[in-house]
Amino acid sequence: MQVNRYLGIFIFVFGIIGNTLNVLVLSQRPLCLNPCAWLFLIASIANSIGILAGLISRFLSTWALDLTNTNQFLCKIRAFLLFDGITIGSWLIALATIDRWLSSNINVIRRQQSTLKNAQRSTILVVIVSTIIQTQQLYCFEANLTNTPLKCYTQTIVCGIISDVCFALVTILFPIIVMFIFGLMTISNVRKTQSRLQPETLTMNARNGHESTITNMRNPLQRKKSDRHLLIMLFIQVLLILLFTLPLSAYKLYSTLTRNVLKSTLQNTIENFMFNIFLLALYVSCGMPFYIYTLSGGRVFRKALFSLMEALRRKMMHILHQ
Numbered sequence: 001m002q003v004n005r006y007l008g009i010f011i012f013v014f015g016i017i018g019n020t021l022n023v024l025v026l027s028q029r030p031l032c033l034n035p036c037a038w039l040f041l042i043a044s045i046a047n048s049i050g051i052l053a054g055l056i057s058r059f060l061s062t063w064a065l066d067l068t069n070t071n072q073f074l075c076k077i078r079a080f081l082l083f084d085g086i087t088i089g090s091w092l093i094a095l096a097t098i099d100r101w102l103s104s105n106i107n108v109i110r111r112q113q114s115t116l117k118n119a120q121r122s123t124i125l126v127v128i129v130s131t132i133i134q135t136q137q138l139y140c141f142e143a144n145l146t147n148t149p150l151k152c153y154t155q156t157i158v159c160g161i162i163s164d165v166c167f168a169l170v171t172i173l174f175p176i177i178v179m180f181i182f183g184l185m186t187i188s189n190v191r192k193t194q195s196r197l198q199p200e201t202l203t204m205n206a207r208n209g210h211e212s213t214i215t216n217m218r219n220p221l222q223r224k225k226s227d228r229h230l231l232i233m234l235f236i237q238v239l240l241i242l243l244f245t246l247p248l249s250a251y252k253l254y255s256t257l258t259r260n261v262l263k264s265t266l267q268n269t270i271e272n273f274m275f276n277i278f279l280l281a282l283y284v285s286c287g288m289p290f291y292i293y294t295l296s297g298g299r300v301f302r303k304a305l306f307s308l309m310e311a312l313r314r315k316m317m318h319i320l321h322q
Contacts, residue, residue, distance in 0.1 A: 001062045004276055008059035011280055012051060015287020019048040022290040025304045035119035036099045040289065042123050043092035047286035050085030053078050055283050057152075058276075069151035072143050078152065079141040083167060084134040086286060090175040090245075091126045093237060095119070097182040104189040133170060136162060149255060149275040160256035168249040176245075179238040237292050244285035248278035 022044035031037040057078060060066045068074045103114040140159035143152050154160035251274060263271070294302060 003273075003280070004058045005062040007280055008055055008062075008283075011283050011287060012055045012059065015051040015055070015283060016048065018287050018290030019044045019051070021305070021308075022293065023048075024308055025290075025293075028304050028308060031304055033116055035114055035116050036096045036103070038116055038119045039092045039096040039099065039123065040293070043089045043096075044289055046085045046088040046092065047289065048085075050082055050089065050286050051283055053081035053085060054279075058279070068143065070143055075143040075152035076138045076141050079137040080134055083137055083163075083171065084130055086282070087130045087134060087171040088127055089286065090171055090241070091130065092123065093241065094175040094178040094182075095122050095126065097179045097186065097238070101182045101186045101189060104186050104193065106189065106192055130170075133166065136166070147259065149272055154256070157256060157259055160259065164249075164252040164256045168253055172245045172249045176238070176242055179241075183235055183238060237289060240288060240292065241285050244281045244288075248275075248282050251275055251278050 023041060026032060026037050026041040026044065032041065057066045057068045061069065068078045099114050099119060102110050105111050136159075140154045140156075140163050141152060142155035145151055145153050145155065148154075154163050255271070255275065294305065
């Protein structure tokens with residue numbers, strides 16, 4: 001109860017503030033015109049929906065104010081918005097790794113596919129498919145349940161298995177596999193680019209008047225600072241998503257498969273505590289992108305953040321002077 005109350009409130013504030021600042025920063029020009037930044041932007045909105053749907057009920061439950069435990073409609077809507085938001089966020093990050101692979105590719109045709117229009121089309125497709133897949137939560141989740149980690153939970157073992165497998169595979173595992181594969185392919189692209197692109201410059205020798213050739217290590221990839229920093233941001237986020245989401249995915253499958261197994265009070269207490277810790281870790285993964293971008297996004301992201309803060313400061317000063 002104490003963990004859900006105090007840690008839950010902290011993660012909620014931490015996540016909402018971070019995602020709000022993310023939306024404000026990434027919606028600025030020229031970042032919003034970058035397809036990878038666009039995907040980050042929509043992922044932040046989706047993660048905010050997941051945090052709002054999931055975390056508010058967690059700390060309200062510690063004061064017996066969680067209506068999703070007893071109200072069928074709120075229970076089902078909460079589950080749908082929670083899983084749909086997190087699934088959309090995960091897949092948009094996966095699409096961002098694909099975009100980085102395309103933009104760093106030696107093949108010109110593939111580089112040309114990294115466009116804002118393609119990113120927007122992919123976003124619409126992800127939202128539609130995720131929403132269709134997660135509609136099963138509207139049927140499976142039920143309020144006022146007992147012998148489950150939460151009162152608002154899947155009503156049958158079959159529903160539990162479907163929901164848990166869907167969460168483990170569609171929301172967590174498949175996006176992470178896509179992130180990992182295309183992340184490695186992006187690294188390979190960068191290495192190939194660095195080995196092949198070494199522009200040369202001609203200099204005149206002052207003594208004999210002969211031209212000499214020197215290698216200019218500032219290849220086009222090195223000059224694209226924004227792309228490089230977006231790539232770093234992406235890799236760090238992938239690793240942290242893996243760390244914070246896999247434990248809950250594994251536990252949900254275990255919990256469903258052992259729902260009818262007789263357990264001692266102590267074992268139930270320990271397992272419920274672990275479930276709540278893993279659940280809060282999932283919300284941390286939804287709230288951390290802004291802080292990752294600030295620390296690892298280099299001057300590109302921080303410059304956009306400082307520009308936003310300066311614009312807000314000027315607006316506040318203007319209002320105060322009026």
